[in-house]
Amino acid sequence: MCKRFFSAAIVVSLLLMMFAVVPAASALTSGDYSYVVKDDGTARITDYSGSAETLVIPSRLGGYTVSEIGEDAFGFSYTLRDVTIPDTVRVIDALAFEYCDSITSVTFGSGVEQIGESAFWFCMALTEITLPDSLCEMGDWVFSGCSALSEIDFPDQAVRIGSYVFEDTAWYLSQPAGLIFAGQTLYTVKGDCPASVTIPDGTLAIADSAFSARTALTSVTIPDSVRIIGWAAFYGCTGLSDVYIPDTVEFIGELAFGYCNTRDSSGKVVRSAIEGFGITANVNTAAESYAANSGIGFSALNETTILGDADNDYLVSIDDVTLIQRVLANLASDPFDRISRHGDVSADGLDITDATYIQQYLAHYTVRYAIGK
Numbered sequence: 001m002c003k004r005f006f007s008a009a010i011v012v013s014l015l016l017m018m019f020a021v022v023p024a025a026s027a028l029t030s031g032d033y034s035y036v037v038k039d040d041g042t043a044r045i046t047d048y049s050g051s052a053e054t055l056v057i058p059s060r061l062g063g064y065t066v067s068e069i070g071e072d073a074f075g076f077s078y079t080l081r082d083v084t085i086p087d088t089v090r091v092i093d094a095l096a097f098e099y100c101d102s103i104t105s106v107t108f109g110s111g112v113e114q115i116g117e118s119a120f121w122f123c124m125a126l127t128e129i130t131l132p133d134s135l136c137e138m139g140d141w142v143f144s145g146c147s148a149l150s151e152i153d154f155p156d157q158a159v160r161i162g163s164y165v166f167e168d169t170a171w172y173l174s175q176p177a178g179l180i181f182a183g184q185t186l187y188t189v190k191g192d193c194p195a196s197v198t199i200p201d202g203t204l205a206i207a208d209s210a211f212s213a214r215t216a217l218t219s220v221t222i223p224d225s226v227r228i229i230g231w232a233a234f235y236g237c238t239g240l241s242d243v244y245i246p247d248t249v250e251f252i253g254e255l256a257f258g259y260c261n262t263r264d265s266s267g268k269v270v271r272s273a274i275e276g277f278g279i280t281a282n283v284n285t286a287a288e289s290y291a292a293n294s295g296i297g298f299s300a301l302n303e304t305t306i307l308g309d310a311d312n313d314y315l316v317s318i319d320d321v322t323l324i325q326r327v328l329a330n331l332a333s334d335p336f337d338r339i340s341r342h343g344d345v346s347a348d349g350l351d352i353t354d355a356t357y358i359q360q361y362l363a364h365y366t367v368r369y370a371i372g373k
């Protein structure tokens with residue numbers, strides 16, 4: 001269920017660009033609530049004007065299912081003490097409950113998947129929280145400044161966690177030095193970072209900027225339980241020259257590896273690739289895509305030597321023909337020209353005749369190229 005968010009982010013931003021000129025739906029009201037009806041026919045609460053101490057947020061408003069708590073919707077609601085979020089809510093947007101400094105208890109519904117940036121920041125009376133098992137993603141700073149927050153119950157699944165989510169919480173301050181875990185997500189390193197870090201098996205995610213600017217780090221072992229590596233997770237780790245990334249990793253955030261801040265000739269801070277840094281991994285993985293898209297070095301562990309095996313499954317089949325057609329139509333990427341190299345059976349550049357030669361080979365025609373060898 002969570003996987004959708006990690007890949008959907010790009011689609012969402014494309015949609016936002018496409019619809020950027022469409023005016024926002026006008027707000028409706030129901031009791032103390034203002035809301036808008038989203039394109040999917042559900043409601044986003046945009047404002048709350050009441051002064052309840054105990055509040056059970058409704059699951060329906062004006063006949064619409066409430067699926068989202070909008071940006072800053074309950075911010076600065078000083079009377080709120082106990083809040084219950086209904087099971088229908090999937091998304092809690094940025095700043096939704098900021099500076100609700102009387103809130104002592106928040107009960108999340110069983111459907112909450114995303115909590116946006118700074119959603120609960122400076123809820124200074126909040127002491128404990130149980131994050132729902134439905135949770136996939138938390139933005140930056142979500143609970144930062146919640147100084148009384150000492151007990152956090154985390155979900156048992158891979159959660160993408162932003163930067164500084166638990167900054168200045170009692171929970172974080174009470175953690176011993178070393179690797180700090182938020183459930184199965186490696187959140188950060190507290191205190192000095194060792195030169196060599198072995199992330200324990202069972203870790204499912206590495207948070208955004210978890211090891212950012214840890215220049216002492218020269219070696220990191222990522223176990224094959226990890227699925228998510230967050231934005232800038234190893235940004236500025238100039239001591240790292242090579243990282244092995246297992247196949248289980250299905251999402252790598254931008255700038256996770258291979259980049260650092262440097263100064264240009266005028267002294268201005270600029271972002272640069274770390275010279276000599278490379279990733280080692282299998283092909284057809286998130287790691288290969290990350291390296292190709294980021295322009296950093298890549299050592300393939302399992303690259304095929306079979307001519308015509310464009311999809312690298314050690315077999316020449318109709319799937320290779322389809323993949324070559326997709327690459328030629330710009331419907332599939334060709335990281336490091338790998339597909340071109342193995343698909344170009346006639347050794348004169350990849351074109352549609354290569355697909356034809358492979359089809360002839362599959363139909364047992366005599367082909368002059370060494371396809372399948």
Ligand SMILES: [Ca+2]
Nearest residue numbers: 309311313315
């Ligand atoms: Ca193949």
Ligand SMILES: [Ca+2]
Nearest residue numbers: 346348349351
């Ligand atoms: Ca060719």
